[in-house]
Amino acid sequence: MQSLIMQALNVKSEINPKEEIRKRIDFLKNYLLKTKAKGYVLGISGGQDSTLAGRLVQLAVEEFRQEGNDALFIAVRLPYGVQQDEADAVRAMNFIRADREYIFNIKGAVDSVEAEYNAVTSGEPLSDYHKGNVKARMRMIAQYAFGGMEGLLVIGTDHAAEAVTGFYTKYGDGGADVLPLSGLTKRQGKALLKELGAEEQLYLKVPTADLLDKKPGQADETELGITYDDIDDYLEGKLVSKEIAEKIEQRYQATEHKRQLPATMFDQWWK
Ligand SMILES: Nc1ncnc2c1ncn2[C@@H]1O[C@H](COP(=O)(O)OP(=O)(O)OC[C@H]2O[C@@H]([n+]3cccc(C(=O)O)c3)[C@H](O)[C@@H]2O)[C@@H](O)[C@H]1O
Numbered sequence: 001m002q003s004l005i006m007q008a009l010n011v012k013s014e015i016n017p018k019e020e021i022r023k024r025i026d027f028l029k030n031y032l033l034k035t036k037a038k039g040y041v042l043g044i045s046g047g048q049d050s051t052l053a054g055r056l057v058q059l060a061v062e063e064f065r066q067e068g069n070d071a072l073f074i075a076v077r078l079p080y081g082v083q084q085d086e087a088d089a090v091r092a093m094n095f096i097r098a099d100r101e102y103i104f105n106i107k108g109a110v111d112s113v114e115a116e117y118n119a120v121t122s123g124e125p126l127s128d129y130h131k132g133n134v135k136a137r138m139r140m141i142a143q144y145a146f147g148g149m150e151g152l153l154v155i156g157t158d159h160a161a162e163a164v165t166g167f168y169t170k171y172g173d174g175g176a177d178v179l180p181l182s183g184l185t186k187r188q189g190k191a192l193l194k195e196l197g198a199e200e201q202l203y204l205k206v207p208t209a210d211l212l213d214k215k216p217g218q219a220d221e222t223e224l225g226i227t228y229d230d231i232d233d234y235l236e237g238k239l240v241s242k243e244i245a246e247k248i249e250q251r252y253q254a255t256e257h258k259r260q261l262p263a264t265m266f267d268q269w270w271k
């Protein structure tokens with residue numbers, strides 16, 4: 001099962017960070033060339049994944065322009081109110097140096113969804129957990145508003161360690177057009193950021209979905225009950241305990257629907 005998953009998610013046991021950076025920038029440029037899209041848009045949280053994806057995209061559009069084409073990258077901060085780790089988001093923006101920057105506060109929109117849900121239902125109010133997924137989906141909506149208006153494609157930050165666990169919101173941060181980090185483990189992403197000259201704080205930061213009002217900045221590893229080191233070891237083909245392998249494989253199977261198009265009666269994958 002381990003090698004099948006590695007293959008399905010395009011993971012390599014070892015990478016050369018310089019080469020990976022080159023290949024991913026080329027991919028971003030080739031995709032613009034092929035689709036004639038005008039560039040890209042991405043939400044920047046201050047976390048590792050959007051910092052890496054954002055910098056790769058900025059480098060790609062700069063090269064693309066130097067080669068005589070037009071391209072634009074919009075980086076947008078999408079806080080819910082005031083983000084507790086705002087300083088990291090600012091740090092990430094400064095590292096990425098995007099062509100254009102915005103701050104789009106999702107609080108008004110998310111709170112409206114919550115209030116309307118609570119007004120029209122008589123049962124339990126919208127839980128913190130499900131409100132968290134509304135936040136992730138609102139960020140997707142905001143990015144597509146910029147993308148639609150400017151002819152830009154939405155970048156997603158999904159990578160192998162998130163893909164294998166399905167640890168993202170379906171049609172939230174999972175809703176995107178182009179995935180430049182696909183196939184990388186979390187530690188391989190760190191190595192790319194280091195190679196790109198990012199300061200330590202940007203890649204040693206504890207990964208967090210940061211979606212809960214009641215637990216701001218909760219570590220992904222706390223919610224997952226598995227460490228990224230273990231997930232990365234598994235994905236890189238290393239030996240992990242039977243218990244860890246089973247946990248990962250159970251999550252992989254339970255989240256298959258997130259890696260597929262919506263189910264139809266003609267599909268085989270869910271049967
Ligand atoms: N078998 C099936 N076939 C087809 N669809 C199925 C399905 N089972 C559930 N579904 C659908 O999927 C929905 C559940 O999926 P979803 O809405 O995503 O919800 P869910 O997976 O429960 O929650 C998202 C998880 O991802 C984490 N997350 C989110 C965002 C960012 C990050 C991060 O790392 O930064 C992490 C978050 O902390 C949480 O643990 C169900 O409500 C249902 O609509």
Ligand SMILES: Nc1ncnc2c1ncn2[C@@H]1O[C@H](COP(=O)(O)OP(=O)(O)OP(=O)(O)O)[C@@H](O)[C@H]1O
Pocket residue numbers: 042043044045046047048049050051076077078079080083139157173206207208209210
């Ligand atoms: N506060 C935010 N502002 C802007 N975009 C956000 C915010 N929170 C999440 N996102 C978007 O959702 C994506 C998924 O979040 P996720 O937490 O997986 O990545 P990250 O924050 O970049 O890195 P890490 O996983 O290490 O925390 C982010 O990469 C980013 O594009």
Ligand SMILES: [Mg+2]
Pocket residue numbers: 045047048207208209210
């Ligand atoms: Mg994060």
